[in-house]
Amino acid sequence: MALVNELFLKLPGNYLFSDIAKKINTFKTSHPDAKVISLGIGDVTRPLPQAVREAMHKAVDEMGDASTFRGYGPEQGYPFLIEAIIRNDYASRGISLDTDEVFVSDGAKSDTGNIGDILRRDNRVGLTDPVYPVYVDSNVMGGRAGELLDGKWSNIVYIPCTEANGFVPEAPSERIDVLYLCYPNNPTGASITKAALQKWVDYALAHKALILYDAAYEAYIQDPELPHSIYEIEGAKQTAIEFRSFSKTAGFTGIRCGYTVIPKALHGYTPEGKATAFNPLWNRRQCTKFNGASYITQRGAEAVYSPEGAAQVKETIQYYMGNAEIMRKGLESAGLKVYGGENAPYLWIKTPAGVSSWQFFEQMLHGAYVVGTPGVGFGPSGEGYIRLTAFGTRENSIEAIDRICRWLK
Numbered sequence: 336m337a338l339v340n341e342l343f344l345k346l347p348g349n350y351l352f353s354d355i356a357k358k359i360n361t362f363k364t365s366h367p368d369a370k371v372i373s374l375g376i377g378d379v380t381r382p383l384p385q386a387v388r389e390a391m392h393k394a395v396d397e398m399g400d401a402s403t404f405r406g407y408g409p410e411q412g413y414p415f416l417i418e419a420i421i422r423n424d425y426a427s428r429g430i431s432l433d434t435d436e437v438f439v440s441d442g443a444k445s446d447t448g449n450i451g452d453i454l455r456r457d458n459r460v461g462l463t464d465p466v467y468p469v470y471v472d473s474n475v476m477g478g479r480a481g482e483l484l485d486g487k488w489s490n491i492v493y494i495p496c497t498e499a500n501g502f503v504p505e506a507p508s509e510r511i512d513v514l515y516l517c518y519p520n521n522p523t524g525a526s527i528t529k530a531a532l533q534k535w536v537d538y539a540l541a542h543k544a545l546i547l548y549d550a551a552y553e554a555y556i557q558d559p560e561l562p563h564s565i566y567e568i569e570g571a572k573q574t575a576i577e578f579r580s581f582s583k584t585a586g587f588t589g590i591r592c593g594y595t596v597i598p599k600a601l602h603g604y605t606p607e608g609k610a611t612a613f614n615p616l617w618n619r620r621q622c623t624k625f626n627g628a629s630y631i632t633q634r635g636a637e638a639v640y641s642p643e644g645a646a647q648v649k650e651t652i653q654y655y656m657g658n659a660e661i662m663r664k665g666l667e668s669a670g671l672k673v674y675g676g677e678n679a680p681y682l683w684i685k686t687p688a689g690v691s692s693w694q695f696f697e698q699m700l701h702g703a704y705v706v707g708t709p710g711v712g713f714g715p716s717g718e719g720y721i722r723l724t725a726f727g728t729r730e731n732s733i734e735a736i737d738r739i740c741r742w743l744k
């Protein structure tokens with residue numbers, strides 16, 4: 336008799352995006368002529384940079400020639416890409432990494448979701464709330480979440496990100512063994528300073544805790560003082576794993592490539608208290624369960640670091656951040672309280688007093704024909720907010736904000 340992993344049965348359905356789709360469809364049926372604009376999407380819309388396309392075309396041709404064909408590559412990624420990553424993303428910021436500390440993958444969702452494979456089930460997990468749902472659901476699957484009570488998992492420590500703490504909370508008094516941090520943040524659009532991140536690193540060092548740092552949006556940082564990597568912080572190599580992705584940086588959401596850094600200086604503990612490095616565990620995990628990102632993809636990712644590629648990527652990011660600025664100014668002029676959008680492609684908008692996330696979603700859909708994502712869908716502390724993304728076209732971003740302004744007048 337085959338037994339299922341009953342932990343999966345604990346997961347409630349992820350109704351957020353299907354509920355949104357249903358509400359939009361109902362609206363469209365009753366308003367067939369309304370042109371609805373969605374600023375709810377968490378996906379990029381600008382095409383792949385030319386330098387990336389050219390590198391990928393070349394790689395396809397290499398694959399079609401017996402003398403340059405490549406079969407299975409290294410599970411950890413090709414040295415050409417790992418070396419480009421270290422040189423451009425780390426050495427340039429004064430961080431030294433060895434090539435065997437970087438693991439190329441098919442994206443940060445896989446890595447943030449799979450990292451639990453190397454963590455014991457009885458670790459106490461802490462996460463900032465609201466949060467990227469992958470961190471929560473993968474810990475439910477891993478048996479670390481407990482029971483769902485009033486929208487919260489009983490064994491997870493929720494650390495509220497609020498207006499009062501500027502969406503960058505301090506460490507709670509409860510014990511945490513494994514902590515997820517994501518800055519610049521999805522969904523709040525908040526960023527973290529070096530000083531605030533230093534406090535988290537110091538906390539983790541003091542408690543022998545592990546920080547799982549998701550830096551998927553680092554390329555959106557505009558303020559030169561903000562850290563792009565947690566390893567810019569003193570002591571972080573002893574306490575943090577960093578996840579990065581080419582998805583939002585270079586339009587790779589459909590191509591699939593990211594990477595994870597696990598310094599060899601980073602240790603966890605056996606139940607007997609023996610320090611044990613995480614790096615070889617993740618290497619073993621990847622070698623057993625993953626066969627590497629495709630050669631063509633990795634050549635495309637390498638091209639992100641060429642002078643042409645870097646310029647093209649920068650241009651696309653400035654396009655999205657231009658949207659964010661137009662949106663933020665427009666919404667503020669309409670009297671809304673707007674957070675984020677300065678170092679991240681997300682705007683986190685406070686709903687007017689007494690209006691819930693879902694109520695505001697409905698009102699905005701009916702009043703302005705614009706779709707956002709109800710903040711409460713990202714966790715209990717998201718109630719009273721709605722998320723808009725800057726990933727749309729310039730035209731749609733302007734049109735949507737004009738409509739919201741006219742509606743609110």
Ligand SMILES: *Cc1c(COP(=O)(O)O)cnc(C)c1O
Pocket residue numbers: 441442443444445467517521549551579580581582583587588592593
């Ligand atoms: C989009 C996103 C990622 C990137 O995921 P990929 O699997 O690399 O596409 C990672 N973390 C957060 C918080 C995100 O929003």
